[in-house]
Amino acid sequence: MIDQSQISTISDLRFKTKDVLKKVKDNPVYLFHRSSPKGVILSMEKYKELMDNLEDYFLSLKVGEYELEDKKSVNWTKHSDVRKLVKAND
DSSP states (O other), X not given: OOOGGGEEEHHHHHHOHHHHHHHHTTSXXXXXXXXXXXXXXXXXXXXXXXXXXXXXXXXXXXXXXXXXXXXXXXXXXXXXXXXXXXXXXO
């Protein structure tokens, strides 16, 4: 639920930028223009947390796909071949 203290206007952002950015430290700030929502400002920490969670989610989807794969049909590379490739690139 959006709390009134989390709402700022585009004018607030333009004229009271520091005040708006102070509010961002605790919670997202929702930007409104003429009574309609236009955007959200997040702190860098919250943004990074959100992106990390999103990456984890997509990786978990890939793991799920991998688990469903028929492992017998995968063309596996031998460990010795991988070592040769790594040595050749060093």
